[in-house]
Amino acid sequence: MNRFAxxxxxxxxxxxxxxxxxxxxxxxxxxxxxxxxxxLAALTGGLDFPHAKPNLVRAxxxxxTDPVLFALSYDYVGDLSETVALMWPGPGPGxxxxxxxxxxxxxxxxxxxASRLEIPRLIAGWLDRLDEAGRFALLKLITGALxxxxxxxxxxxxxxxLGGREPDEVEEVWHGLExxxxxxxxxxxxxxxxxxxxxxxxxxxxxxxHALEERDVEGNDPALFRAEWKWDGIxxxxxxxxxEDGRPVARLFSRxxxxxxxxxxxxxxxxxxxxxxxxxxxxxxxxxxxxxxTLQQRLNRKTVTPKLLADMxxxxxxxxxxxxxGEDLRALPFDERRARLEAFVARLGDPLxxxxxxxxxxxxxxxxxxxxxxxxxxxxxxxxxxxxxxIKRALAPYVPGRxxxxxxxxxxxxxNVDAVLMYAQRGHGKRSSFYSDYTxxxxxxxxxxxxxxxxxxxxxxxxxxxxxxxxxxxxxxxVNRFGPVREVTHTAETGLVIEVAFEGLNRSTRHxxxxxxxxxxxxxxxxxxRPAEADTLQTLLALLPEG
Amino acid sequence: MRAEDLLTLDAAGLYCxxxxxxxxxxxxxxxxxxxxxxxxxxRAGHRAVLATPETLAIMAVRYGEGFTEARQPIxxxxxxRVGAVDVTVYPAGHVLGSAQILIEWKGFxxxxxxxxxxxxxxxxxAFEPVRCHAFITEATFALPVFRHPAAAGEVxxxxxxxxxxxxxxxxxxxxxLGKAQRVIAEIRAAGYDAPILIHGGLDRLxxxxxxxxxxxxxxxxxxxxxxKDLEGxxxxxxxxxxxxxxxxxxxxxxxxxxxxxxxxxxxxxxxGAELPLIISDHSDWDDLCETILDTEAExxxxxxxxxxxxxxxxxxxxIRGRPLNLIGYGDEEEGEGAATESEGL
Numbered sequence: 001m002n003r004f005a006x007x008x009x010x011x012x013x014x015x016x017x018x019x020x021x022x023x024x025x026x027x028x029x030x031x032x033x034x035x036x037x038x039x040l041a042a043l044t045g046g047l048d049f050p051h052a053k054p055n056l057v058r059a060x061x062x063x064x065t066d067p068v069l070f071a072l073s074y075d076y077v078g079d080l081s082e083t084v085a086l087m088w089p090g091p092g093p094g095x096x097x098x099x100x101x102x103x104x105x106x107x108x109x110x111x112x113x114a115s116r117l118e119i120p121r122l123i124a125g126w127l128d129r130l131d132e133a134g135r136f137a138l139l140k141l142i143t144g145a146l147x148x149x150x151x152x153x154x155x156x157x158x159x160x161x162l163g164g165r166e167p168d169e170v171e172e173v174w175h176g177l178e179x180x181x182x183x184x185x186x187x188x189x190x191x192x193x194x195x196x197x198x199x200x201x202x203x204x205x206x207x208x209x210h211a212l213e214e215r216d217v218e219g220n221d222p223a224l225f226r227a228e229w230k231w232d233g234i235x236x237x238x239x240x241x242x243x244e245d246g247r248p249v250a251r252l253f254s255r256x257x258x259x260x261x262x263x264x265x266x267x268x269x270x271x272x273x274x275x276x277x278x279x280x281x282x283x284x285x286x287x288x289x290x291x292x293x294t295l296q297q298r299l300n301r302k303t304v305t306p307k308l309l310a311d312m313x314x315x316x317x318x319x320x321x322x323x324x325x326g327e328d329l330r331a332l333p334f335d336e337r338r339a340r341l342e343a344f345v346a347r348l349g350d351p352l353x354x355x356x357x358x359x360x361x362x363x364x365x366x367x368x369x370x371x372x373x374x375x376x377x378x379x380x381x382x383x384x385x386x387x388x389x390x391i392k393r394a395l396a397p398y399v400p401g402r403x404x405x406x407x408x409x410x411x412x413x414x415x416n417v418d419a420v421l422m423y424a425q426r427g428h429g430k431r432s433s434f435y436s437d438y439t440x441x442x443x444x445x446x447x448x449x450x451x452x453x454x455x456x457x458x459x460x461x462x463x464x465x466x467x468x469x470x471x472x473x474x475x476x477x478x479v480n481r482f483g484p485v486r487e488v489t490h491t492a493e494t495g496l497v498i499e500v501a502f503e504g505l506n507r508s509t510r511h512x513x514x515x516x517x518x519x520x521x522x523x524x525x526x527x528x529x530r531p532a533e534a535d536t537l538q539t540l541l542a543l544l545p546e547g
Numbered sequence: 548m549r550a551e552d553l554l555t556l557d558a559a560g561l562y563c564x565x566x567x568x569x570x571x572x573x574x575x576x577x578x579x580x581x582x583x584x585x586x587x588x589x590r591a592g593h594r595a596v597l598a599t600p601e602t603l604a605i606m607a608v609r610y611g612e613g614f615t616e617a618r619q620p621i622x623x624x625x626x627x628r629v630g631a632v633d634v635t636v637y638p639a640g641h642v643l644g645s646a647q648i649l650i651e652w653k654g655f656x657x658x659x660x661x662x663x664x665x666x667x668x669x670x671x672x673a674f675e676p677v678r679c680h681a682f683i684t685e686a687t688f689a690l691p692v693f694r695h696p697a698a699a700g701e702v703x704x705x706x707x708x709x710x711x712x713x714x715x716x717x718x719x720x721x722x723x724l725g726k727a728q729r730v731i732a733e734i735r736a737a738g739y740d741a742p743i744l745i746h747g748g749l750d751r752l753x754x755x756x757x758x759x760x761x762x763x764x765x766x767x768x769x770x771x772x773x774x775k776d777l778e779g780x781x782x783x784x785x786x787x788x789x790x791x792x793x794x795x796x797x798x799x800x801x802x803x804x805x806x807x808x809x810x811x812x813x814x815x816x817x818x819g820a821e822l823p824l825i826i827s828d829h830s831d832w833d834d835l836c837e838t839i840l841d842t843e844a845e846x847x848x849x850x851x852x853x854x855x856x857x858x859x860x861x862x863x864x865x866i867r868g869r870p871l872n873l874i875g876y877g878d879e880e881e882g883e884g885a886a887t888e889s890e891g892l
Contacts, residue, residue: 012812013821065691066863072856073692077811086692086810132694426790432802432819433794475792 001130003031004039004104005137011148015428020150024158028185037180038108042141043155045258046179047108051116052123052142054080060124064089081139084127088135091128101129105180107138153256163188168205168400171257175199200241201251203259204276204322204330205400209390209407216408217364225391226334227359227367229379230409231317232292232387232504233282234299236260238316238353240271241326248272252281263301266309267316270350277341277353278320278398282385283312284352289385291545292518293506315352318345319390322398330398337398359389367391371410384545387503388412414501414519415543417442417535418526420452421496424474425485427459434467435474435486438522440498444513444537452490453537455513458500461521470496470525490531497526497534505543515540548655550681550846553632556871561659561683565652566632568597570659580634582661583645584609584724597621597629599636601644601759605724608755621646623672639663640674641828642725643756649677657681658842664827665834666698669732670725670761676841683871684839686852687829688807695807695831701824702733705781708801708822714779717822718800720786723749725828727783728756730805731763733826734781742767744777746784746793774798789819807831836860 007027014020024043028036041047061070061084070087077083102110107126114122123142127135140148156174157167165188176199177184186192210216240250250271252261261268264281283290283298290312298304298312321341322330329337338358345355357378361367367389375383388411396406419440427436437459441452462470473488473496480487489495501523508516515537555562559572568578575592582588582598584605589598591610595617596603606614621627623646626635636646641662648659656679663685665674688695709717721727727749734743742765745753753766769782777797788794789802804820807827815823830838835857839847846867849857854870861868 013816013823015821066859068859069691069856072853072859073690076690076853077692078813082812083692086694087690089691132696428819433790433792 001101001104001107001126001134001138003027004035004042004141005130005133007039008137008140008148009133011150014149017154020154021158021161024150024155025161028159028162033182033185034105034180035103037182037185038104040155040159040181041108041179042104043150044152045144047141048144049111049119049142051114051119052111052144054143056120056123057081057084057139057143060084060120060127061088063124081143082136085132085135085139088127099129101131101134102126104141107141108179111142151256152258156257159184159188163190171203171205171400174257175202175251199249200243200274201239201249201276203237203239203251203253203257205257206235206237206255206278207320207398207400207407208402209409210402210404212391212408212410216405222361222364222367224394226338226394227361227370227389227391228319228356229359229374229386230388230390230411231280231282231289231356232385233280233289233295233317235278236281236316237276237278237322238267238271239276239323241274263298263304264314265304267314267352270352273344273348274326275324275344276322277316277318277344278322279316279318279353280356282315282317284315285313287351289317289382291384291506292504293516313352315354317354317356319356320398333395333397334392335394367410371412386412411503414503414523415505416499416501416523417455417540418497418529418533419455419500420490420531420534421470421473421488421498422452422454422490423485423487424470431467434471436467436471438470438498440500441490442513442535442537442540450492452531453513455511455515455537455540456500456502456517456520458498458520458522461501461523462525466522466525492532493530495531497529497531498522499524499526505540505545507544513537513540515544548653550655550657550848553650553652553655553657553681554659554683554848563630563632563650565630566634566650567630569593570648571661578629579615580629580648581606582639582648582659583641585642585662588661591615595619597627597634599623599644599646602646604755604759605644605752608751609724637675637677638672640665640668640671643671643728643759643761645671647675647677649679655680657683658844659683660685660838662687662829663838664830665838666695666827668698668729668828669736670728670756671828674838676838678843680844681846681848682839682842682844683848683850684835684857685829686835686849686854686857688827688831689835689849689853689857691832691856693807693810693831694833695810695825695827698729698733698826699736701805701826702730702737705734705803705822705824706737706739708803709779709781712801716777716779716797716800717781717803718789718794718797719781719783719803719805719824720789720818721783721805721826722828723785724752726805726826727785728753728761728763729828730783730824730826731766732761735762735764739781740764741781744769744772744780744782746782746788748785748788749783769796772796786818836864839866840864 010023073087074083156170160167160170173195183195187194235255237253243249250268251259252264254260283295321337321344359370370377371389374386379386391408393406419442421438422441423439424435425437427434439454439457441454443450444453477489478486479489500520502517502520504518506516559569559574559576561570568580569576570580571582571588572579578595579593580597581602584602589606591614593615596615597619600620603618603620621636623638626633633651635649639645639647639661641664650657658677658679663674721730745766801821803822803824804818805824805826809815809823809825847861848869848871850871858868858870
C-alpha cells in the first residue's frame, strides 16, 4: 500500500497531465504484480466493494474518537477519507501491531473474499498498520471515489507508454480483462501474447475530426463528401451483445472510454441489440432536443433518481455503426456503414435512438447556407442544439484517433460581445504569477444611470503576449482587493474592453445578470474602445433561445 | 485568588493589573511583555518592552532601534519583579528567543505560552513545560487532524524531489522569521551543503541568526542572476513571493511551502503547493494536549486559533477551559497574504 499511497499523494498535487502520466508510468514500472494491477483497476474505476461505504468509515471513526472533535475536524477538512486518515488515533499502547502495512493486493483480495460482518474489523486493522498517506489511499480506494485527477484514459496512456504502445491499443483489449491484469502487463512488457478480447461490448476508440480550414474545401469535390449536423450533447458509444453465458451485456461509454452506464440506466435498458453505435447523447423531451445545460444536470451522477429520469430522458442520435452481429464494420467506407446504420436504427424502432439526418448539399456554398441557418435546412425545431456541421469523406473507413483529411467539423460562428474587464484573479500552475482569470461585464440600465453587471468569466483565448499586457493592466489599475481577486478600474471612460467569444447562452438563476455563457473566451483585446462603447445586457438577452 | 485577578482582557489584549503590563499587545501601551518577535505579537511603539535579548534584537532588526523607549532584557529562567508580580520567562521552542511568560502573585502561578512547539528545532531553544495553576495557550492547530510529522523527514521530501528534477528550481515558501532559518538548518542537517539562494526579504533575519551563532551555511541572493544560473537551485522566499512578479524569473519551478497548513490537502492545493512540506512552528494537536497535561493547570484559556476543539477537550479531561477569542493574532503564514504582498526585489 505504501507505494500506491505515495503515488496517490504525489498525484494530488500534480496539476500537469504529462507529469501525472510519468508518475503513473513510473509506479507501474516499479510496483510488483499483482499490486500494480489492482492499482491500475483503482485508477480506472474498476474496483467496487459494495460493503465498504462511507457510512462504515464513519462508524469506525466514531468508535475511536470523540464525536465533537470529529465533527469539528470534518467540518474543517471537508473530505471524509482525509479527515479519518488524519485523525485516526491508532490502536493505543500495547495493542500496536507488529505486522507490516498491507499491500494493495492483500487489501483487495481480502475484501473481496470477506463477509459483510468481517469488513469493519479488517479495515480498522489496516488503518492501524498504515501511516497517514496509506490510510488516505486505503479509504479512497475502498470507498470507490479515488477522484485524484486521473482519468481512466490517463491511466491507460501511462500503461501503454510502459511498453511503447498506443493508448488505443490498450482500449481495444481492455474490456475483456479483469484485475489484476496479469496478461495485459505481460503483453505490454513483451512477455506474452496480446490478450484476446472476448468482451461482447468493448469500447472502440472513436474517430475524431479536425476543425475545417479553408484549404480543406478548396479544390475538393463536394460530391466526395457527406455532411450531417454536429449536435451539442456528449459523444457516446453504445455497445451491446451477448456474453459467453448467453446473457445480454450493454455498456455506454464516453468519448474517452469511461463507462458511464450507471449514470444513464434509462438508456442502458434500451440497448437490446448486438452492435456498437457511435452517436450523440442528448436529452429529448416531447421529440425536442434540450439545451446542453439540461443535459449537464444528468452528467457525473453516481445515483439517479426516478424523477430525474422522468424529467430529463436521455436519447441517442446515431452517427455511425461500428459493429453489428459480431462483424466489425470499421474498415467499411462511410457510405456503406451509413446504409447499415439506417437499416439498424429502423429495425430498433426506438424513438429515443434515432438517426442523425444527413444534410444534402451540391456545393460548399449550399453547405455554408445550411450551417448558417440549420432551422430551415432540416434541423427544424432542434436547430438550437446544432453546434455546426460535420463533413465526412464518403470513402473514409472508421479510424481511431484523428486521421488527417477524413472528417472535419465546421462549427457555427461563435457569438461575440464587447465586455469590460471587472475583476481578475491569478491563475494556477505555470500561470500562477499572472492575473489570468477574468470576470467581465456588460452595461445595463440602473436607477441612477448605467452600470456594469458581470456576465461571465474567461481564462483562455489570449496569447502569451496578450496575457502579459492584461496582467500589467490589472496590476496598475487595481482599485480593490478581495483575497486573491483584484477589482480593476471599470468606469465609462477608463477600463479594458475585451471582445469575448462564446458558443451559446442560457438563462441562469445563479448569475446576477440572469444569463450564463458557454465556453466564453477572450477573442481580442479592444484597446481601441472605451468601456462606454461596450455592449449592453439587452444585446445579450436578445441572443437567448426562446421559451 | 482567581486567574481573572491576574490577567484580564482590554482593547490592547491581555493585561495584568497587579503587574501593570500587557502581554503581546496589539496596540501601543505603556509597558509590554513580548513573547516572541513575530509581527502579530511584537509590535513597535510601546513605551517599555520586557523580552528576551533575542526578541529585543529581532524587534530592532524589523522596526529599527527606536521601536521602544526602554528595553529590558530578561534571560530564560531569570525572574524580575514588575509592579507587584514576579515575571519569569521560559523557552517556548517557537522561534529564536521565543518565551513563555510565568506570572506569579501571592502564590498563584499563571503562564502565557505565546506561540510554542515541542518538536526539535536546531534554531530555537527547546520548550520547557512549566507547572502552573492557569495556562494561557495558543490553538493555531488545535484540531486532531493536525499531527505534524518530523521536520527532518519533510526536508528529505524536498531533497528527493531536487534529485528527481535536478534542472528545476525548488522554490520554498517559508515565513521570514524562524521558519526560513529552521528549514535551512534542516536542509543542512540532511547533508546538503551547496549555496542556498534567498529572497531579499529573508536576508536581514538570516544574517541575524548567523550572528547569534546559528550556522545556516552559504546563503546567496537571487537578484541579478541569469535565468540559467537559477536552474536546479534551492531558493527560499516568503510565501507570498511565490505568486509575485519576482517568481517569474524561474523557468519551471517546483513550488513548495513549509507550513503546518500543508497537512490538509485542499489547503495545500489552494496555496498552489506542488510539494507540501508539513513544517510548523506551532504545536500540533497531540502536543497541545500533552502540554496542557504537563503544566498540571486546573484552568486553561485558549487564545487564538481553533478554540472550540481544545476547550471541548479540556472539558472532557476535567480541566476548566475557556475560549478568549483574541483578535489580532493571525497565524503569520495565513495573515501574511495580500496585505504585505511585495512586488519587487
